Amino acid sequence: MDLKYEVKTNKTFDQAINSLKNSLSRVGFGVLWELNFKDKLKEKGLDLAHNFKIFEVCNPKKAKEVLETYLEVGYFLPCKVVVYEKEDSIFIGMLKPTMLMDMIGKADLTNIAKEVEEELKKAIDMAAN
Numbered sequence: 001m002d003l004k005y006e007v008k009t010n011k012t013f014d015q016a017i018n019s020l021k022n023s024l025s026r027v028g029f030g031v032l033w034e035l036n037f038k039d040k041l042k043e044k045g046l047d048l049a050h051n052f053k054i055f056e057v058c059n060p061k062k063a064k065e066v067l068e069t070y071l072e073v074g075y076f077l078p079c080k081v082v083v084y085e086k087e088d089s090i091f092i093g094m095l096k097p098t099m100l101m102d103m104i105g106k107a108d109l110t111n112i113a114k115e116v117e118e119e120l121k122k123a124i125d126m127a128a129n
Helices: 013-026 038-041 060-068 071-076 097-104 107-129
Strands: 004-009 029-036 054-059 079-086 087-093
Touching: 004 107, 013 029, 013 054, 013 079, 013 087, 013 097, 013 107, 029 038, 038 054, 054 060, 060 071, 060 107, 071 087, 071 097, 079 107, 097 107
Parallel strands: none
Antiparallel strands: 004 087, 029 054, 054 079, 079 087
């Protein structure tokens, strides 16, 4: 079982980021926070050879539903989606919410995790194309 879902895109790093933000909005997710590791490490005097950006994203209605069911699932929130560069290719991906829910053994959250995962997959696929 693969813990992550990712796709390769022919877009540039910046194009992939812009497309991802747009597609996330289209499926009901907002970007709460973003971090460019390459830039952050450069501020600290370190060089990272590849671009790597993390987005913390959230669908407020789904988050509320999950937190009301099992508050400790907040350890996994918000969802993270990444755009990164490796070997001259750009990838967009995430950790699968279904796998994270399996880790805590809360079967009553499986359906919500599946919904969130499908919506995020759709956003990632749209961003990549």
